[in-house]
Amino acid sequence: MVFQRHSSGIFLVCFLVCLFGLKLQAEKIGDIANIVGVRDNQLIGYGLVIGLNGTGDKTSSKFTMQSVANMLESVNVKISPEDIKSKNVAAVMITASLPSFGRQGDKIDIQISSIGDAKSIEGGTLVMTPLTAVDGNIYAIAQGAVALGSSQNLLSGTVVNGATIEREVSYDLYNKTGMTLSLKKSNFQNAIKIQNTLNEVFGSDIAVAIDPRTIKIARPEKLSMVEFLALVQEVNVDYSNRDKIIIDEKSGTIVAGVGIIVHPVVVTSGDITIKITKDPLNGQSQKLDGDNDFDPKENTLSSNGKLTTISSVVKALQKMGASPKSMISILEAMKKSGAISAEIEVI
Structure with missing residues (x-):
């Protein structure tokens, strides 16, 4: 989703929907893990x-x-x-x-x-x-x-x-009997999933997770190391990723999972105050995402007894005229108050 608002200074706030959520998603091992020693x-x-x-x-x-x-x-x-x-x-x-x-x-x-x-x-x-x-x-x-x-x-x-x-970096890959995979993000569950999946695919205990980031793998006798690594990188695993909100402070870009929940809370930042509630709204309201209603007069966002998502909150803040800097401050305050459980990373 892309949101734009124009004021005396034109700026663009992008709210990009990416599936960072807690859902399991099939990923190739080659996309989520590096081979230790094989690098630029x-x-x-x-x-x-x-x-x-x-x-x-x-x-x-x-x-x-x-x-x-x-x-x-x-x-x-x-x-x-x-x-x-x-x-x-x-x-x-x-x-x-x-x-x-x-x-x-x-x-x-x-x-x-x-x-x-x-x-x-x-x-x-x-x-x-x-x-x-x-x-x-x-x-x-x-x-x-x-x-x-x-x-x-x-x-x-x-x-x-x-x-x-003019000069090569020597690395004897062909004669190696074992290699090490390094997850791009540490995660106990994903390390175990890779271990179990590889053992199932190759029919023996060729993989063992030694920490939340590192998996040792041993080459089967009938395969060369090049063939083995080529097969390993194409294996799909059920990869789980934690909810995360990434904020680019300079550009005002916000990237978040579409299903991140925001619990009821009242936040004030400068001249912006927003109330998030589960109670139905009494006055005139505007429909945002799903069942979420927004009352611009009361600056109140209602989920009508259901769940409010980060998408609805950003849309409501934009309708209120919040600047990118104010949005960032409000989201960080929601995180500190416990209204948002997802991790927030400011870059």
């Missing part, structure tokens, strides 16, 4: 973007001028950094992700961000730059034309397939 590795590098039309770093950026001097010296041109007056060069940081099982010669995307006082890196070209991991070793070499895309940020861009992998 972060790479970083420092380089220069050249070919800028006077929008590069100023000569007062000493580290840029020193880098230019060092680059020229590598091609047998020796010059003092103080003698460089060009504004066509920008110092940048390059980041990338080295994918699991990436092989020499594979191409990966890179992200480039200015670290000097350049006005723009649009139209520039990244000079050959080594990318290192946390161990200090070089794993890729980056170079290429910078593309800003549709972004309004002129100081950050990408180079698609802009780096070539």
Whole structure:
């Protein structure tokens, strides 16, 4: 559901209905759990973007001028950094992700961000730059034309397939007899469900949950580890997820399960007061979700003896003219009072 309200400052409040609820839902193990050891590795590098039309770093950026001097010296041109007056060069940081099982010669995307006082890196070209991991070793070499895309940020861009992998991260998956699954969210019930489901599917005790996040699995003799993991990731389990309300404080976006219950309560935040009750309304009311009625004169939301959901509360608050900030404050107050049992996460 999407709710909009316009005032002196236009803003948008999105109330997106996602099934976070307590209902069981079939999920593939590959979607809810990671394989320990099979992951990306972060790479970083420092380089220069050249070919800028006077929008590069100023000569007062000493580290840029020193880098230019060092680059020229590598091609047998020796010059003092103080003698460089060009504004066509920008110092940048390059980041990338080295994918699991990436092989020499594979191409990966890179992200480039200015670290000097350049006005723009649009139209520039990244000079050959080594990318290192946390161990200090070089794993890729980056170079290429910078593309800003549709972004309004002129100081950050990408180079698609802009780096070539030079060193591989060795990982002997084929000869392993056991692996570890790590749930993306800790949950005792889900760990046990994965354990029991895998044991049923493969017909033996190949899985054991050792904590609410970790499940050890052993490879059956007739399968290779690659075949085994491919099958494991496709197995469906009855995955349970706790009710949760996620609030983006900057944009005023609220994401919540459609069936989250709000118990009777009265909340006041600034000039906004809302009353939630099970009693039927006596005055004129507007129908919201299901059996929920809202009286705009009394600022009262009634569930008519049934249950009030978070969807109805947000709709009522919007009709009352509550700003995104007020909605967030009211929902947090409801949580503290016990009217909402679902977890609230503000991002």
